[in-house]
Amino acid sequence: xxxxxxxxxxxxxxxxxxxxxxxxxxxxxxxxxxxxxxxxxxxxxxxxxxxxxxxxxxxxxxxxxxxxxxxxxxxxxxxxxxxxxxxxxxxxxxxxxxxxxxxxxxxxxxxxxxxxxxxxxxxxxxxxxxxxxxxxxxxxxxxxxxxxxxxxxxxxxxxxxxxxxxxxxxxxxxxxxxxxxxxxxxxxxxxxxxxxxxxxxxxxxxxxxxxxxxxxxxxxxxxxxxxxxxxxxxxxxxxxxxxxxxxxxxxxxxxxxxxxxxxxxxxxxxxxxxxxxxxxxxxxxxxxxxxxxxxxxxxxxxxxxxxxxxxxxxxxxxxxxxxxxxxxxxxxxxxxxx
Numbered sequence: 015x016x017x018x019x020x021x022x023x024x025x026x027x028x029x030x031x032x033x034x035x036x037x038x039x040x041x042x043x044x045x046x047x048x049x050x051x052x053x054x055x056x057x058x059x060x061x062x063x064x065x066x067x068x069x070x071x072x073x074x075x076x077x078x079x080x081x082x083x084x085x086x087x088x089x090x091x092x093x094x095x096x097x098x099x100x101x102x103x104x105x106x107x108x109x110x111x112x113x114x115x116x117x118x119x120x121x122x123x124x125x126x127x128x129x130x131x132x133x134x135x136x137x138x139x140x141x142x143x144x145x146x147x148x149x150x151x152x153x154x155x156x157x158x159x160x161x162x163x164x165x166x167x168x169x170x171x172x173x174x175x176x177x178x179x180x181x182x183x184x185x186x187x188x189x190x191x192x193x194x195x196x197x198x199x200x201x202x203x204x205x206x207x208x209x210x211x212x213x214x215x216x217x218x219x220x221x222x223x224x225x226x227x228x229x230x231x232x233x234x235x236x237x238x239x240x241x242x243x244x245x246x247x248x249x250x251x252x253x254x255x256x257x258x259x260x261x262x263x264x265x266x267x268x269x270x271x272x273x274x275x276x277x278x279x280x281x282x283x284x285x286x287x288x289x290x291x292x293x294x295x296x297x298x299x300x301x302x303x304x305x306x307x308x309x310x311x312x313x314x315x316x317x318x319x320x321x322x323x324x325x326x327x328x329x330x331x332x333x334x335x336x337x338x339x340x341x342x343x344x345x346x347x348x349x350x351x352x
Contacts, residue, residue, distance in 0.1 A: 015345050016310045023320040024344050025059035026052045026337070027095040027236060030073035031255075031326040032270040038072035042079065044330065045072075049083040051334060053090040056346030058320065060087070061095035061125055067136040070258055070268045077110040084118040093123025095201065095236070095322065096184045099153045100130050101140050105171055108160035112174025125201060126154060127184035128192075133266070151192045154183070158196070158227075181227060182234065190214040190221075197225025201322060205237030205312060206296035215316050235312065236322035240299040241339035242332065248299040250274045251336060254328040256293030263289045271328045302343045309343075 028048055030041045049060040062079045065071040073079055076094040084092040092114075097107055107124075115122045128150035130142045137143055158181060160171035183193035185202040193200035194217065202214045215233055222231045238255070242248040253274040262268040264286045282290060298308045309321070323340065327333050341348060 015343070016306060018310050018313045019306065019343070020345055022313055022318070022344070023058040024340065024346060025061065025091075025234070025320060025322045026057050027061040027063065027322050027324045028073075029063040029065070029071055029324070029326060030079070032070050032072050033254075033328050034270045034272045034276075036270075041072035042082075045079065046082055046086050048334070048337075049087055049090065049092070052337065053087045054348045055338060055341040056348035057090060057337075057341065059091040059093060059123060059322070061093045061123065061322070063095055064098050064101070064127075066101075066140065067133065068268045070270045077107075077114060080122070081114060081117070084114065084121060089121075091121050091123055092118065093182075094125045096125035096127040096182070098127045098129050099150060099157065100128060101142060104153055104157035105160055105165075105169070108157055108171045108174040111179045112161075112171060112177055115177050115179045116173045122179055123182060124179045125182040125184060126157070128186065128189060150189075151195070154181075154192065154196060157181075162226075185214055185218070190218040194218045194221035194231075195223060196227075197223050198227055199232035199234065201234040201236055203236035203322075203324070205235065205239075205298055208296075208312060208315065211235060211312075212315055215318070219317075232320075233316060233318040234320040234322050235316055235318040236324055238297045238299070238325045239305060239309070239321070239323045239336075239340055240297065240325055240327075241302055241305050241336045241343065243301065245300045245304060247332070248301065248305075248336070249294065251325065251327045251329070251332055252294050252297055252299055253277050255326045256290050259293045260286050260289035271326065273328045302339055305340070306343055 028045045030045045032038050032041045052060050062076045063073050064076045066074055076097055080092050111124050130137055159165050161174050163175045182199045182201050183189055185200045200218050219231050240248045240251040254271040257277040
């Protein structure tokens with residue numbers, strides 16, 4: 015095994031993707047079960063996401079789902095990838111993570127993003143607009159202040175004040191600069207755009223200022239990693255998500271994941287086909303040997319300390335097999351004990 019891979023942490027971000035013919039409650043229960051398997055395999059963290067009003071994603075309340083995951087596991091770190099801070103009051107977010115960290119000490123991570131609702135309708139329902147993302151740096155500073163007890167309001171966040179809940183910034187666009195100035199770990203993706211990742215990582219390292227949270231830069235790269243016994247089977251894992259993304263780009267709504275065989279029989283417009291093929295290209299997918307070579311390259315290029323795997327597909331058995339193969343490839347403790 016590559017020494018670079020052996021020195022890297024591997025974690026999972028699951029978005030509770032709904033599958034055709036299955037329900038949103040099933041998707042949430044699947045996330046909890048996947049967390050148990052990730053813990054058995056030795057993954058470092060298990061994170062959940064925040065999406066509102068999206069037919070294909072069941073994970074709308076990440077701190078609630080994180081509580082369910084933490085309650086169903088014992089040792090794996092649990093967190094959010096992420097809570098979209100512009101959608102919430104920072105005090106409420108601090109309180110939620112304070113409760114989580116009190117119930118599950120030394121296991122909770124606070125991954126934070128700057129996106130607002132997926133559509134105009136969702137933003138209206140949330141009482142937000144696109145401009146609310148512009149003050150993400152200020153919202154982040156206010157949130158961290160609740161843990162430090164420095165709010166100018168004179169109010170104290172309970173039970174958050176005085177607790178240490180590790181914050182991470184999901185770096186989209188200017189997120190690398192915000193993470194660097196705040197002295198926080200940065201999560202950056204996706205792995206299809208290596209040049210953009212390298213530029214973001216370089217900006218982060220150049221501008222990083224040590225803080226009370228971390229003294230040195232910490233980079234997490236995120237994206238799809240699909241491993242199977244053949245290259246073709248690994249590629250088929252990508253098909254449902256690639257089609258859903260293409261459909262969302264051409265129809266304005268993000269659908270449940272279809273089976274790969276149905277996608278492969280669909281007639282697509284030229285525009286849809288272009289988005290679909292782009293979704294399949296550049297992913298880390300293949301046999302163990304192929305993925306190991308690609309992983310080693312991207313880790314050397316970025317100097318990342320951690321990989322956050324975000325793979326989604328219709329076939330749950332194939333997905334679990336992919337995570338098991340990746341764990342074995344990375345030499346994770348649970349994989350070597352199996």
